[in-house]
Amino acid sequence: MSKRVVLEASHAVAEAVKMADVDVVAAYPITPQTHIPERLAEMVANGELDAAYIPVESEHSAMSTVLGAAAVGARSFTTTAGQGLELMHEAVYVASSHRYPIVMAVCNRALSSPISIWCDHSDVMSCRDTGWIQVFCQNNQESFDMTLWAFRVGEDPGVMFPVMVNLDGFTLSHVTEPLMLPEQAEVDRFLPKYEYRLALRPEAPTSHGGFGLPEIYTEVKFSQEVALRASRTVLDKGWKEFADIFGREYKAVETYRADGAKTLLVTMGSLGETAKMVVDSKREKGEAVGHLNLRLWRPFPFADFREAVKGVDTLAVLDRCISFGGPGGPVCSELRAALYDVDNRPKVVGFIGGLGGREVDAETFAYMIDRGKEISEKGSEYLYEPVLVRGLETGTGVRG
Amino acid sequence: MARKELTNPADVAWQDVELGAVVTTPGSASVRRTGDWRTEQPVLHKEKCIKCGLCWLHCPDAAIIPLDDGYFEPDLYHCKGCGICAVICPKKAITMVEEVEQ
Numbered sequence: 001m002s003k004r005v006v007l008e009a010s011h012a013v014a015e016a017v018k019m020a021d022v023d024v025v026a027a028y029p030i031t032p033q034t035h036i037p038e039r040l041a042e043m044v045a046n047g048e049l050d051a052a053y054i055p056v057e058s059e060h061s062a063m064s065t066v067l068g069a070a071a072v073g074a075r076s077f078t079t080t081a082g083q084g085l086e087l088m089h090e091a092v093y094v095a096s097s098h099r100y101p102i103v104m105a106v107c108n109r110a111l112s113s114p115i116s117i118w119c120d121h122s123d124v125m126s127c128r129d130t131g132w133i134q135v136f137c138q139n140n141q142e143s144f145d146m147t148l149w150a151f152r153v154g155e156d157p158g159v160m161f162p163v164m165v166n167l168d169g170f171t172l173s174h175v176t177e178p179l180m181l182p183e184q185a186e187v188d189r190f191l192p193k194y195e196y197r198l199a200l201r202p203e204a205p206t207s208h209g210g211f212g213l214p215e216i217y218t219e220v221k222f223s224q225e226v227a228l229r230a231s232r233t234v235l236d237k238g239w240k241e242f243a244d245i246f247g248r249e250y251k252a253v254e255t256y257r258a259d260g261a262k263t264l265l266v267t268m269g270s271l272g273e274t275a276k277m278v279v280d281s282k283r284e285k286g287e288a289v290g291h292l293n294l295r296l297w298r299p300f301p302f303a304d305f306r307e308a309v310k311g312v313d314t315l316a317v318l319d320r321c322i323s324f325g326g327p328g329g330p331v332c333s334e335l336r337a338a339l340y341d342v343d344n345r346p347k348v349v350g351f352i353g354g355l356g357g358r359e360v361d362a363e364t365f366a367y368m369i370d371r372g373k374e375i376s377e378k379g380s381e382y383l384y385e386p387v388l389v390r391g392l393e394t395g396t397g398v399r400g
Numbered sequence: 401m402a403r404k405e406l407t408n409p410a411d412v413a414w415q416d417v418e419l420g421a422v423v424t425t426p427g428s429a430s431v432r433r434t435g436d437w438r439t440e441q442p443v444l445h446k447e448k449c450i451k452c453g454l455c456w457l458h459c460p461d462a463a464i465i466p467l468d469d470g471y472f473e474p475d476l477y478h479c480k481g482c483g484i485c486a487v488i489c490p491k492k493a494i495t496m497v498e499e500v501e502q
Contacts, residue, residue: 099420160419198422207423216409216417223417 002180002246009143009172010035012179013079013105013165016147018049019187020103023074026054026065031117032169033081033107040077059084063091063104070100071208073199075151078102081169082109082116085123089130095162096131097224098208101154101194102162104132105147107173108269108320110356118357119169121269121320124297125330131228133163133235134297136268141179143167145248148187153238155194159231166297168270170357182246190245229299252301253308254293257283261290263369263376264309264346266317268294268331271360275318278365289369294331302338309339312346316372318365319384320354327400328352328384347376350384364388371395430478434461438481440496442474448493455485455494 007015013036017025025044027037043049052069056062059080066076080088085106095102106124110116124134133154137143143165150163167173198206212220235252243249256276258264265275272293282289292308292315294301309315319329327333332350339345349372354360364387371385385397418424449471456464456472463479464472474485474494486494 097420098422198419198424205426207426207428208420210421210423212421213409216412216421219412219414220417220421222414226414 002182002186004178005181006176006178007140007144007181008035008174008176009137009140009167010107010174011039012140012144013147013167014039014043015181016144017077017103018043019182019184020075020077020148020151020191022049022051022077022151024052024054024066024069024076025078026056026062026069026076027078027080028056028059028062028084030059030081030084030109032109032119032173033079033084033105035173036079036105036107059088060091063088063095066102067091067094067098067100070095070102070196071098071200073194073196075155075194076100076102077104079105079107081107082111082123085127086111089126092127092130092132094209096228097220099160099224099227100162101151101160103147103150103154103165104162105143105165105167107169108166109169116356117169119171119270119320120355120357121166121330122322122355124164124166125321125323127164128298128330131161131224132298133159133161133228133231135163135165135295136293136297137165137167137172138270138272138293139179140172140175140177141248142250143172144179144181145242145246145250148191149238149242149250151194152191152241153231153235156234156238157197159227159234161228161231166269171270180246180248186245190241232299232301235296235299250295251304252296253304254295255308256291256293258290258292258308258312260288261312262288263314263316263373264290264292264312265365265369266292266294266315266331266335268297269320271318271320271354274360274362275365278362278369281362282366282369287369300334300338305335305338306342309346314372314376315346315348316368317348317350318354318360318368318387319350319352322352322355328398332384347372349375349380351387352384353387358388360387367394433477434480435475435477438476438479438499440481440483440498441476442479442481442483442485442494443497444471444473445493445495446471448491450491450493452490454488454490458484458488460484 044053069076110120111122154163239250317332328350382397383400451470463475
């Protein structure tokens with residue numbers, strides 16, 4: 001039987017890592033991720049978790065260390081945020097290219113400068129094309145659940161990719177709320193022992209990270225691309241098994257009160273909870289409004305997304321990242337691209353907000369719905385509209 | 401020296417790439433002909449050689465082979481033609497000669 005506990009999301013992630021019985025943890029503390037490695041170090045020190053906790057001098061070393069651990073077949077975990085993810089960046093690609101199923105929790109944080117320790121999604125968006133499986137969490141329970149799921153699906157022989165579990169810095173990482181913790185026996189049933197066929201060992205030598213001449217590099221990268229997309233079936237299977245054992249259901253694209261909805265608010269991460277509250281109040285007033293939570297960011301769930309927005313007129317998308325000089329927020333741009341060849345597609349209206357920890361409140365979401373509908377009907381000269389920018393006239397935005 | 405049969409990377413389709421492009425044949429780098437990167441090749445003048453072995457010691461690609469008679473010869477299958485052996489040789493017993501089309 002699961003038990004109800006009260007934990008902040010950071011400690012929930014640490015519990016999941018412990019219950020996954022990892023072999024190696026290497027991490028460098030950085031706000032707002034600090035509580036995760038701190039708790040894991042404590043667990044290793046007091047004997048709760050039988051793992052090697054390797055303190056490192058930087059995030060680049062943290063990723064490099066878990067790469068080494070993964071090469072010998074160790075179940076490995078690291079975690080970072082914001083600038084730490086950027087310092088780690090080049091090694092992040094190596095994990096997916098080597099097909100090491102490392103799990104990394106990213107407590108999403110804005111990027112310098114100015115220095116900000118607070119949440120937005122600029123950090124992970126720089127990792128969009130690193131080839132990792134990437135999921136977002138809306139609350140503490142999901143932070144626990146996705147971490148456990150990440151080990152299960154990443155290590156599946158049909159996947160073998162690293163998984164990035166994104167949880168909003170502070171909003172989740174430092175917020176305490178109730179969640180259900182499963183029993184170890186249930187976790188063991190969900191997560192089998194990990195076997196890595198190509199692990200470094202003297203009796204069957206292998207070389208990892210070889211030189212790729214021009215005549216082979218393209219084939220290697222294409223095989224990686226095909227494999228990442230093909231992993232989707234296992235990701236879904238993992239969620240199905242999760243639901244069977246733990247009773248909580250997850251999907252790549254999740255909708256809330258979307259039946260008959262003509263307008264959907266689209267979010268990734270913890271703001272989904274606020275958006276759903278606004279949907280409730282709009283529904284009470286009789287408006288055909290729903291919410292779409294994009295849980296899976298990579299591989300992008302094209303078919304699920306197109307299916308979920310059938311019959312919808314307007315998508316009001318909130319991005320927590322600026323793509324400087326680009327076509328709009330990264331999420332908005334990708335949703336537009338996903339719908340380009342679809343007939344009768346909804347109008348995708350882009351908003352950018354919630355940068356560097358700026359609150360996005362219920363009134364702002366309500367405004368996004370109203371403004372989205374207006375733009376859907378009358379059109380707009382703007383690529384996107386930033387919300388809550390002092391000095392910017394409401395209803396204006398950035399031109400292409 | 402007998403060369404082990406190895407699949408030419410130019411013949412590998414994407415479906416046949418090993419997981420993570422891991423190399424499962426140990427020592428396979430030795431079968432790669434890096435000698436064709438060369439623009440100059442080392443030529444040994446045996447009469448000047450004093451068998452000191454400095455060329456063998458300094459070669460960054462282990463492409464100087466010690467012989468049973470105490471002399472050394474360049475392994476042109478692997479030698480990339482960097483010229484370190486010619487520079488380090490105290491007797492100028494190795495000279496670098498431009499490669500010519502066969």
